Amino acid sequence: MAALVLGNADYPGNDKLNNPVNDALDVSAKLKSYDFEVILGTDCSNSNMEKKLKEFATLLKTHEVGLFFFAGHGMQIDGSNYLLAIDTDCSSEIDAKHSSLSLDKVVEVMAKSKASTKIIVLDACRNNPWERAWHRDISMRGLASVYAPKGTIIGFATSPGELAADGSGRNGTYTEALLQHIDTKDCPVEKMFKRVRNTVAGATKGKQTTWEHTSLAGEFYFNLGIDKIISEYDETALADGLFGLDTSKPSHKIIEGLKSYNWYVQNPALLKLNADSVKRMGVNNLFVLGRNIYQAACGSSGAAEVFIGDFVSRTAQFEISKRKALLDGMLFEVFFDSTGNLRSKIKGEYFDEVFDLQKIPALKASFDFIADALDAAGADFIELPGRGHELDVTVSTKKIKAGYLVEAIFIGGKDLLQASESEWDDLDGIPSHSKTVIEQLNGTLSRELVVPQRLLKVTYAPAAVGENDVLIIPRGWSIRRA
The missing domain is CATH 3.40.50.1460 (Rossmann fold)
Known part of the structure; x- marks a missing residue:
């Protein structure tokens, strides 16, 4: 547009x-x-x-x-x-x-x-x-x-x-x-x-x-609800704050357990999700179930964490459409809130783990689904999650006594490093800063850019910067949109 x-x-x-x-x-x-x-x-x-x-x-x-x-x-x-x-x-x-x-x-x-x-x-x-x-x-x-x-x-x-x-x-x-x-x-x-x-x-x-x-021939909307963008799932699944629990249904019983915020209830509830129980579940219920599995993992439910890590083997016997609905829901929960609106900040605790599943060809349809949903919802990302594109990043540094001062972060030839002005007060000639190392900074870049670490190709300049060298970066920094 x-x-x-x-x-x-x-x-x-x-x-x-x-x-x-x-x-x-x-x-x-x-x-x-x-x-x-x-x-x-x-x-x-x-x-x-x-x-x-x-x-x-x-x-x-x-x-x-x-x-x-x-x-x-x-x-x-x-x-x-x-x-x-x-x-x-x-x-x-x-x-x-x-x-x-x-x-x-x-x-x-x-x-x-x-x-x-x-x-x-x-x-x-x-x-x-x-x-x-x-x-x-x-x-x-x-x-x-x-x-x-x-x-x-x-x-x-x-x-x-x-x-x-x-x-x-x-x-x-x-x-x-x-x-x-x-x-x-x-x-x-x-x-x-x-x-x-x-x-x-x-x-x-x-x-x-x-x-x-x-003389418009069709309809145009500035703000189209997610249920109008996505036809695969009902509004009450996409905006799961509207989802009503009926605990006589096996899927709803598991969802109720996952919503308890009690590990002693969540963990045994999720064990009830198996090839036999899934046969009696509809795709909308499985979509909501996927959302709640991801939510429970973010709340440190051990069973949910293990389920995400073992998703391929745990769902191998599920029907293709039902396996997809479950993963669609997990991916959707990363980016959309309970009203079906884009989150201001992604729920990223298990972002890398879920997006590692993109390496499995049989699961490609779910990543196409989330990429299309984000695109239609007008999500603002440098690279759209789900497309599987690599992103090249160059971190430009200057050698100083205390380590390497991060001066710029280049993406597409533009410096996108941004810090609030209040964070740039001089401290002995160096802006107010925090210390990190390459592994930690790469992880932070992955979350800031919403790009899985395996698809993030980070180069440091000068090349002499080593894995154990101290990197100094402004406090409160972020990546501005190009």
Whole structure:
């Protein structure tokens, strides 16, 4: 998914606006959280807006979804709409038309792209300060109606003849409502815009009515629930906080034991999972059972730890589909919480042990499952877990008296080492630091990058760094996303 997000506020003289730059920054951040590749522009000149539109056109060649957002001054001239740059010449309508970004051009670029879904959002009907100088009729306020080509939805902050509120807080009224509703789970984009309309009407006491033109052929969701992404398992298995226990069922009885947080209950409960009992279990129950086995192992249940380590032999006699459901659940528990949402931090205690199973060809389908689930959910990883790709990392160090100071961690040619500023207070000329060795640092890198250690290829520079040498690294360090 690709997006071009523009926000212009620093117009000359008294025509400055308060919110559009904030609008663009916040919309950009939100879209990135939904896995959009975003081109961002703030306080753009006309030439800069044209340049970014060309970049957007190139980006659309490789994306199925395209989104354009603009916040700032916009106006209609001779029935066409124009989005004003901060250097638009408003001496006359002709000058303004030829020094602004034409909305028709934006629509045409998107219409001729390969994107099947095209979304245009315009918070661009603020008060036109040049109306009086141009002797314009009040009917020319706002933006003109626009034809929406196939597969396109165009959202306007106001109906024709109305003005958009610039907002009293951080965002414009329309963008604030958009940001409020874009996170609504399983809400088609058309329905989201209707919710935005209600919120804007309430905020402006009916003075501002948003509207849309649409010719979308299918449905598009910003925030699609995991149960809509994955069809193999029921919602109550994917969001297992909804899972109701019926202890008359063998699988539920084992799950109940694993949920006890009592090793003396967990361990014998898991011993009941065998080839005979599995024959009477459905895939949804086995999926939830897999989740709870991993959870119990993270809670130091010895039987669960052993089960993960001996998964291949312990499940060798299970039906293929049931064995897969069990491993799918274990993998799912690493990345998704009890509501079916991505965890902010993976449950990684047995990450390496579970992902070692990827070496077994018969288990490949489970790793394809988790990779597809993470991809569809918009997970942000440098390498997507489950694909089995190796990741090359170079740790750059400098020899100092106390050992080797880690100065950079390069991935894909970029230094991704990050530490909070508060951690960089000098201590005898060296930033606040902790000491480690290669084996420990490699393990930490594996967890930070969510890449199994067997797939993580770490090189140290200079090559003289040895396994027992002391490595000094900033406290609180992390790996930022490229």
